[in-house]
Structures are given as structure tokens and as C-alpha cells.
Amino acid sequence: MVAEVTVELFDPRGAVEADLVGCHRVMAEWWRVDKRDLPALSYTECVNRLCTPFPGFGEEVRWLARRGGEVVGLATIDLLEAESSHIGLTEIVVDPRVRRQGIGTAVLRALLPELRDRGRHLVEGWQLTVGGDGPEWARTRGFTTVGTVLMQALEFAGADPARWDVPVPAGYRTRRWRGAAPEELVESYALARQAIHDAPLGGLGYRQPDWTVPRVREREAELRSAGVEHRVVVAVHEATGVVAGSTELEVLPDDLDWGYQRETAVVAAHRGRGLGRCVKAEMIRWLLADRPTFTRVQTTTGAANTPMQRVNAQLGFTTTRTMVAVNSGIDVLEATLARL
Known part of the structure; x- marks a missing residue:
């Protein structure tokens, strides 16, 4: 019997080391599978990213997903401000080794009430790697692809x-x-x-x-x-x-x-x-x-x-990864999840 997935609010700045190690394990695997163009994610870099909100993206809220006590996923919502204050910019990450087992769906279900309480009616994600699991997962949960974005890099060595x-x-x-x-x-x-x-x-x-x-x-x-x-x-x-x-x-x-x-x-x-x-x-x-x-x-x-x-x-920039952006209204997502 597969253990139930639990989803809880997570503050990395006050987290115990075991949870931070679990987050690093999940994120490092995510980078290895979906962000192959980037150097491996170190534990220190991972913790710094978790503890440092990205400037200009408003308040940041994080969640942790566990199964059988093990960290198997995490999510981040950036509560955009001013002209985009209707949006919850959302990123859901599931350990690639345990994908297609309902973990991402459980996380999305847990996030929607919080987004609604925060006055957000549009959920948007910007960087789902083409060729990875993200775009198809998003489509079957009620999201629509609304744009394509290229990750481009200029590597100075040999340029x-x-x-x-x-x-x-x-x-x-x-x-x-x-x-x-x-x-x-x-x-x-x-x-x-x-x-x-x-x-x-x-x-x-x-x-x-x-x-x-x-x-x-x-x-x-x-x-x-x-x-x-x-x-x-x-x-x-x-x-x-x-x-x-x-x-x-x-x-x-x-x-x-x-x-x-x-x-x-x-x-x-x-x-x-x-x-x-x-x-x-x-x-x-x-x-x-x-x-x-x-x-x-x-x-x-x-x-x-x-x-x-x-x-x-x-x-001298080259394209290292192609990504899609997706969005959906909360009502659409709730209706889709109710049918799953």
C-alpha cells in the first residue's frame, strides 16, 4: 500500500536540516532531469535559493510534500504585485524518481485554497521544460499553454x-x-x-x-x-x-x-x-x-x-532549453481536479 501524501506550509529559514537535505535531493534530481543545461545543484546553493525570495516577485510562500515521512516534492508560489496582483506564480516540483504517482496533483489541490484566500484567480507557471513531464501533466490538470520561452546562455569559455x-x-x-x-x-x-x-x-x-x-x-x-x-x-x-x-x-x-x-x-x-x-x-x-x-x-x-x-x-548566446508557460483560472483547475 502506497503511503498518503501530506502537504504542509514550509519555511526553509527555520527548517530542520533533514528537511533541507530532502529538498536538496528533490531539487538536485529535478535539475538533473529537467535542467540539464545547468551545473549540478549543490546543497549550499539549494538552501540559499530556498531561503532567498527572488527580488521583484512579491511575497513567496512554500509548501513541502511528504510521503511516508520522506520529502518527495515542494512548491513555491510568488504572489506577484501591482499589475499582476491577480496571479499566483506557481512552481511544483516532484522528485523525478516518484513521478506519475499523484504527488503533484496532491500538491496542486493543497495550494488552490490558499491562492483563492489570497485573492488570486489565475495560476501561472513559466518554465515547464519541453520534453519533460511538466507540460503534459499541466495540460491534464486544466492548464493551457500560453507561450514558449527559450533559455539562452552565453558561455565565455571558448567564446x-x-x-x-x-x-x-x-x-x-x-x-x-x-x-x-x-x-x-x-x-x-x-x-x-x-x-x-x-x-x-x-x-x-x-x-x-x-x-x-x-x-x-x-x-x-x-x-x-x-x-x-x-x-x-x-x-x-x-x-x-x-x-x-x-x-x-x-x-x-x-x-x-x-x-x-x-x-x-x-x-x-x-x-x-x-x-x-x-x-x-x-x-x-x-x-x-x-x-x-x-x-x-x-x-x-x-x-x-x-x-x-x-x-x-x-x-554568442545559444538556446540551451525550451520551456512553455501555462496558466489557468482556479475554477477550471478545481473542476478538473474534481474529475480525477
Whole structure:
């Protein structure tokens, strides 16, 4: 007889070591099966990830699934804020060695009342690996695929530095900073960040932030508080002095040799001049000048965003994993689970 699955709220910051070891076992197997492009997940890195909410994603709530006393799965909900405060961004992880035994379904059942109590009516997941178990499991539980995302990486070992020797287009200059935008640029920087709203999001419920100067300053303060190194490179239009394009990169406190390439946006009136490639290339040169031991930069790109894929390919990024995003209303999920 198979033991019953129990699901409970979990605070990793106050957890006993046995539970953290169990979480590492589950997550390490998950990475080995579904994230083969990444280095093996160490125990220390796993615990750091569990204990450190991802900046900008709101309050984070975790659950643990046990069977016969053994940790067999875990789940995370990020309670997105502002424009996306109707969404519970959800990730359910089951040890690949015990999948297809109802564990993920038990976890989903346990999460839905909490999501409803928190005022969330849309459940969304962003990174289900194509070719893995996740997409089909999600489909049969009531989720709909709403987009495809590419995980892309630039590995510095063996890369050709000539790819990053990109001149600044005529009529523009670049500026760069860590942490906080200069006062003389912050207003036009906020406006330039609005250009990311043109990026195709498919059927995602997520909405890009409405970037204003207070919103930029709030985001900068949040990253500083989390110990994140935040780098920005912008292209400034010389005739007007306004920011025409930007890119940002984050290095989390425990990621000592790699960084996350975040949003790159070019204002519509300045597109077609190579500004996106220019600012991303300068970011790479700047990063390596300061941190020559860095091994890679990682980013996600929408499968429908062919212009950014082209820029990334020119700089040496390759696609390491293809993922789908899914979502569903809570009512649909509850009705589907009731039939299982």
C-alpha cells in the first residue's frame, strides 16, 4: 500500500536540516532531469535559493510534500504585485524518481485554497521544460499553454570576444551605472523601459510594470536590500539627451561566477539602428573587465521575439532549453481536479 501524501506550509529559514537535505535531493534530481543545461545543484546553493525570495516577485510562500515521512516534492508560489496582483506564480516540483504517482496533483489541490484566500484567480507557471513531464501533466490538470520561452546562455569559455566589439551607432553615446540611475537620466530611463511593453507575451496573464521614476527607485532599492548587484547600460540620443535603449544585468549574492541578463528595450523611434546589440555588447565587456572569472550569462527570450533572438545569436548566446508557460483560472483547475 502506497503511503498518503501530506502537504504542509514550509519555511526553509527555520527548517530542520533533514528537511533541507530532502529538498536538496528533490531539487538536485529535478535539475538533473529537467535542467540539464545547468551545473549540478549543490546543497549550499539549494538552501540559499530556498531561503532567498527572488527580488521583484512579491511575497513567496512554500509548501513541502511528504510521503511516508520522506520529502518527495515542494512548491513555491510568488504572489506577484501591482499589475499582476491577480496571479499566483506557481512552481511544483516532484522528485523525478516518484513521478506519475499523484504527488503533484496532491500538491496542486493543497495550494488552490490558499491562492483563492489570497485573492488570486489565475495560476501561472513559466518554465515547464519541453520534453519533460511538466507540460503534459499541466495540460491534464486544466492548464493551457500560453507561450514558449527559450533559455539562452552565453558561455565565455571558448567564446569569440570579437562578437562583443560592437561600435556605438552614430548619433548616440552609452552610459552605464550600478545600483541607481543618475538623476539627469532617470526620467527618460523610466520612459525607455516602457518600450518592453511591445515584447510579445502570448496569452500570459502577467503584465509588464508601468515604469515611472518612483517605480524605478523602488525597484533599485529592492535589489540593493536583497544584495543584488544591478548593472545598467543605456544608449543616449545625443541630439535630445534622452535614453533611447537600455539593458540590465543582475548578479545574485550567491552567484559568484554568472549573471542574469534581464530586460533589454529600445524605444520604437530608435529601433533598427543596432542599439540593442550595442548596449548588450557593452554590458558583456564591462562585466568581464570587472569579473574576469565569470563563466556565463543566462537569459530568457520569448520564442516569438525573433529580433532579440537574432541579437543574442550575434553576441554568442545559444538556446540551451525550451520551456512553455501555462496558466489557468482556479475554477477550471478545481473542476478538473474534481474529475480525477
